[in-house]
Amino acid sequence: MRPAVTAAAAETDQMIRSAIFRTGFFLTKAFSIYTLRLMADGRHKIHGKFESLMALTRKLEKTPKRYGTDHDLSHSEIHLIEIIGDSPAQGVTDLARLIGVTKGAISQSLKRLEKKGLTDKTPDPDNLSRSLVTLTAKGKVAYWAHKHWHETMDGGFSRYLETVSDRDIAVILDFLTRVEDFLVRRIESPE
16 A cells, blocks of 8 residues: 655655756656655665666766777767668668657767768769768778677676576566556656
8 A cells, every 4th residue: 555645745756856857867766756665675675776777877878989999989879880780871861760860960970970980971873862871991890899799798698598487587577568668658758
């Protein structure tokens, strides 16, 4: 049964929600506001691990890597390189659609990658008003180094997952699905 919420607690919750939204930690803190209220036993450890995973994910995404080149590449840059490598000879509009961002955003990212010597634009022989984006030799080095990083970075995690029982896999998947659904609802919520 859910404890009664006082007016002061509701006001505090509203202030916390507003502060969290402004600081950019909306998703993890929104999770904590509601789950801390419901946890009376060791389940708070799950919450702590969730917060830790979210923080590590943010840190990983903010930490640039070189991927075999002489340039630091951001998370978004290497994933754009990955998409170009996986879908060769795409135009700017095609890339924007694949990633789900504007053409302007893709154009800015491509300018940075071109400046670093990782991508190139060539005229589309079938439509001269359009350019096709390709990886340079240096861009291909980054592409393959990134692929290799993904293949080797799990540190044995894949082997561990092979030992997990089907029952435990079902529990983990149910939990992750519920967290995912919660996050989607929070993103879609007007508040």
